[in-house]
Amino acid sequence: MSAEPLPDWVIPPPGGFTAEDLLRLPGLPPHTELIDGSLVFVSPQQKWHSRVINLLVRELDQQAPDALRADREMTVRLAKRQAPEPDVIVVTREAYERDEPSTFYLPEDVVLAVAAVSPDSEERDRDTKPRKYAKAGIRHYWRVENDEGRTVVYTYERDPATECFSLTGIHHDKLAITVPFTVDIDLTTIGKRSG
Numbered sequence: 249m250s251a252e253p254l255p256d257w258v259i260p261p262p263g264g265f266t267a268e269d270l271l272r273l274p275g276l277p278p279h280t281e282l283i284d285g286s287l288v289f290v291s292p293q294q295k296w297h298s299r300v301i302n303l304l305v306r307e308l309d310q311q312a313p314d315a316l317r318a319d320r321e322m323t324v325r326l327a328k329r330q331a332p333e334p335d336v337i338v339v340t341r342e343a344y345e346r347d348e349p350s351t352f353y354l355p356e357d358v359v360l361a362v363a364a365v366s367p368d369s370e371e372r373d374r375d376t377k378p379r380k381y382a383k384a385g386i387r388h389y390w391r392v393e394n395d396e397g398r399t400v401v402y403t404y405e406r407d408p409a410t411e412c413f414s415l416t417g418i419h420h421d422k423l424a425i426t427v428p429f430t431v432d433i434d435l436t437t438i439g440k441r442s443g
Contacts, residue, residue, distance in 0.1 A: 260286065267331040270323070271351055279321060283376060285329035291368045296394050299438045300364040304336045304392070307433045316359055316429065317344035323352040324361065326384040332377050336362035338428070355384035359428050362390040382406045382413045388428045389413050399435040
């Protein structure tokens, strides 16, 4: 039994892939990201991951001021060789309603980037991506983790002097904060039907 040959797009060009390459390569698996010029493929989502994303998109979109909207799993073109895909983002309404570009957002569009951590994304979501988001000027980052069946949200705000994120809170059961806007989310409802 022989292995199928790899598609040409798997082999990076000299210097690595660019954000432009990522956005035009045909046949990429869903949710492929570009980190440091390399394509990053994600494993299939677990139910918890999907449910966290659904809850946060719904609640953030409902609780955000009129000038903001929540979106899910959209690429953010941070730099020439950096194009990650946060699980949830809050962007300006203007960016959300803009027709072009239709496949990505720019850092200045993003008010909040959220990562729901999977076993294969721990390193990227805890270290690599937050550093790149902060360097690109995104002001708020949340990391959501499954701690033995309990959802925990770590909230961060960018320090403009250091261009790094600083931890502003660790939230169990309930996420109640006032920045980047007032949010009150019951984290114990993940996986439960509302209504």
